[in-house]
Amino acid sequence: MRELLETFRLEAQDHLDSASTLLISLEREPEQPEKQRLVESLLRRMHTLKGAAHAVNLGEVALICQDLESLLSEVKRGELALEVAIYDRLHREIDLLAARIFQHPGASPPAATQVAPAEPQRAPHGAPPAPPRGAAACAQPAPGELPPAPPAAAPRPQERREIAGSETVRVPTRLLESLLLQAEELVSTKLAAATLQEELNQASRLLTERAWARSRAQELAGYALRGQGPPPSPQRVASLLQDFCDTERESEARLRGLERLAERNQHNLAALIAPLLAEMKQLQLLPFATLSDPFSKLVRDLGRELGKEAELVCRGAELEVDRRILSELKEPLLHLVRNVMDHGIESPLRREESGKPRRGSVAIELRLLDANHARLTVRDDGRGIDPAQVKATALRLELLTPEAAGQLSDADALQLVFESGFSTSPLITSLSGRGVGLAIVRESLERLGGDVTVSSRPGLGCEFTMTLPLSFALIRALLVSVGKRSALLPAGNVELTARLPREEIRQVENRDTVLLTGEVCSLVSLSGVLELGEQTGAGEEPYQQVVLVRAAERRIAFAVDQVLGVQEVLVKPLGSQLARVRNVSGATVLGDGSVVPILNVNDLVRSALHSAGSGARAAAPPGKGRRLSILVAEDSITSRTLLKNILEAAGYQVATAYDGADALTQLRSASFDLVVSDVEMPRLDGFQLTAALRSEARFADLPVILVTGLESRSDRERGIEVGANAYVVKSGFDQTSLIEVIERLT
Known part of the structure; x- marks a missing residue:
């Protein structure tokens, strides 16, 4: 039976993949004949899946399939009109099928690509769905059935590649x-x-x-x-x-x-x-579609959650990419799409006021650059990113000095959004605002040997551009010698090599520069960047060997001792013990048996800019010399005590208030670094407390975190309007995330 269940899960994965894609296509299709064809295809999928579920004694799964069959049959006969509520129910039922089929008994399912609400209670056919089921309401499984899924987000079948610990692929x-x-x-x-x-x-x-x-x-x-x-x-x-x-x-x-x-x-x-x-x-x-197809549903689900309308368009889905690269791309693409939906796409009303269609557009496009490299773009027609706001945020976070901000171009300023902890969002929520997602995007692309950049037209949208290899294994790399050592630079990042007379090396603002391809480029010793402690290029030599490399939109010339030629090498990862080594992405074994590092060009460029004293970064902020004081406003004594204990255990000095009015009184008589407040409180609720603080000049910059059970979109928007800095929902409360939010705001 275990083997049969594994086989069934493999079959079910295909059926549910296709069902989700068919359902998204059905929702978009304007022509009635094509709608009928899509409904018929969905019916066949559910019928086949029902029969397979009966074969492995999964009665509950078969019952859900039967309900879906009945619903789709009514649609096919014209007895039921396809409206938004029906589409929502079909999506919920397919999510419920995924939850029932792809869970592992005794363990929580892995995180899903989509943002799924708590699992809906199944209702009889024709009745509206019941409210989400709580953890205490989960029933025990009947014999022969899969145990019920926990109320957490259910994994989508498209994202499940492992079945019972083994990975399978289809091969012609x-x-x-x-x-x-x-x-x-x-x-x-x-x-x-x-x-x-x-x-x-x-x-x-x-x-x-x-x-x-x-x-x-x-x-x-x-x-x-x-x-x-x-x-x-x-x-x-x-x-x-x-x-x-x-x-x-x-x-x-x-x-x-x-x-x-x-x-x-x-x-x-x-x-x-x-x-x-x-x-x-x-x-x-694997075709890129295996990764991109589920994002149509993700965009739909996020739109429903955020009160927005958007449609995903994917181009280049037929192009084939190494499945290991697709696996690495999943997380950065997820963060980008979530970022676009949360920060980029406006509400339908705001879009109409700006002269845009109510429904926003999100496009994912994959294009070939050469035999082993591709360009992946994610673009939207939303509000875009304001470079001035990025610079202001960078100054506040001490990522830039005022002098450097004045000299920084808008295009370079936009790249700061990939720094860890950087966010222009006015509010931190469970979906975004912590400044982590885009940093993960850059780290993931660099781990693949690629890079990511962003461009924007404020009010018209933005575009994230990623370059990446199509497969791993063999790459072409430039072998250079630095002192007594050898190193490899990926040939895709090398623009040219040159042997320059030393008199052509000029000093500009105390930095070595050279003129290459008609452009002045900084010249940095590769030995110095790698901290080898060896002098690169003997001073008595009349010529200097130079390698010009490009990472994203930045170009740096590196001084080396010798350029030994281009080789085709097999990339080997460093292993879990050395998962991340600065300036090094991997290693290879040359024909003579020597082990040579393959350098990470993105790291090299950042290290070079830092060592050259570019002024793009300020010194690290000084450590806080005192304990931060926090005021907790909460009318429930239990919640108040819990928050106080969590914050004191984290090293903060904590005072408490029993409602908003008490908190306002204490704030006017004492000094605090941050306020953590409930929303629903007598006399003065959290929204009113925040608005009152923002109306007084001395509290204009005081960070306010709202910790509440209200998780609707309108409540989050009201939190933004009154000037809250973060919005933490109690249903998903985690003390670690609260501490992270506090550290982010202070």
């Missing part, structure tokens, strides 16, 4: 047959290698057999040269010379034969390895 039989034939051809190469080894053994034996004769001839020659003993007879010398000549000719013939055999083996092996490796790579390739 044509590809398997081709790989088998090529593997069989390797047997011939193996036999040829055995022949070569036997020939080498024979040559070695021949030379060993002549060892005694060589020693004897060397001994006689020594006697003759020293004049000791009678000289050897001419016949003896002639005999030895003849033997040596015969042995040398035989050895020469054998070596030439071995050389030809080795060349032939090398040629045959190369002819086999290249296509074999190429087709093995094909096994790892």
Whole structure:
């Protein structure tokens, strides 16, 4: 039964993948005949899934499929109109199926790509869905059924690649047959290698057999040269010379034969390895659609949650990418889409006021750059990012000095959004505002050997551009020497190499610069950036070897000792013990057996800018010399005590108030660094308290965190309007996240 369940889950994953895609297409489709075709396809999927569920005794799953069949049959017969409420119910039922099928007994399901609400209580067909079920209401499973899912977000089938701990992929039989034939051809190469080894053994034996004769001839020659003993007879010398000549000719013939055999083996092996490796790579390739398709539902769900309307358009979904890269792209793409929906796309009313269509547009596009690189863009037609606001936030967070902010271009300022902790959101919520998501995007892309940039047109939208490899394994890299060491730079990031006279190196603002491709570029010692403690380039040398690299939109020239040429290398990760080493992305083994690091160009450029004293960053903020004081306003004594204990355990000095009016009185008579307030309180609620504080100049910048059970969109918007800095919902309360929010605001 366990094996049957694993097989069923694999089949169900396909059905639910297709059902979600069909449902999104149905919701968008304007033509009635095409709608009928999509409804028919959904019906077939649910019918097949119901039969498979019955086969493995999953009665509850089969019952949900049957309800969906009945609902879709009414739609097909024209007895039920496809309205928003019906679409919502269909999405909920499919989410419920995923929760029932893809959970693991005794363990919480993994995080989902979509933002799923608490699992809805199933209602009889034709009745409206019941409110979300609480944890205490979960029933025990009946025999033969999967246990009920916890009320957390259910995993979507599109995102579940592991079934019972093993990972599976579909492979075309044509590809398997081709790989088998090529593997069989390797047997011939193996036999040829055995022949070569036997020939080498024979040559070695021949030379060993002549060892005694060589020693004897060397001994006689020594006697003759020293004049000791009678000289050897001419016949003896002639005999030895003849033997040596015969042995040398035989050895020469054998070596030439071995050389030809080795060349032939090398040629045959190369002819086999290249296509074999190429087709093995094909096994790892999946269409980009396997990653992008679920995001249509994500955009829909986020729109429903945020009170917005948006539609996702995906281009390049047919392009194939290494599944390991798709797996790494999942998290950054999720953060980008969430960021776009939360910060970029406006509400329908705001869009109409701006002369835009009510429904926003989010586009994901994948394009090929070359044989192994692609460009992935995420763009929207929302409000865009204001560079002035970015600079103001950077100044507040001490990421920029006022002088550097004045010199920073708008395009460069926008790249600051990828810094950890950076957020222009006026409110921190469970969805966004902590300044973590875009930092994760940059780190993920750099881990892949790519980069990410952002451009924006305020009021018209923004575009995130990511460059990434299509597959791992072999890459072309430039081998350079730095002091007594060697290092590799990915060739995709190298613009040019040059050998410049030292007199062409100029000093500009106490920094070395060189003129390359008509542009002045900073020149930085690669040895200095890597902190090798070795002088790069001897001062007496008249020329300096330079490598110009590009990372995103930045270009830096690095001084090296030698440029040794371009090589094709196999990238090896550093392993879990060295998961993240600054300036290094991996390593490889060269043909001579030496292990050489592959450098992380994005890290190198950042390190170079820092070492060159670019002024883009201010010194780290000084440590706080005193304990921060926090006022907690909460009418419930239990919640008040809990918050007080959490904050004091974290090292804060805490005072409490029993409602908003009491809090306002204490704030006017004492000094506090931050306020944590409930919303629903007698006399003066949290919204009113925040508004009252913002109306007084001395409290204008005092951070206010609202901790509340009110989680509707209108309540969050009201929190923004009154000037709260963070909005933490009690249903998802986590003391660690509260401390993180406080640290972020102080």
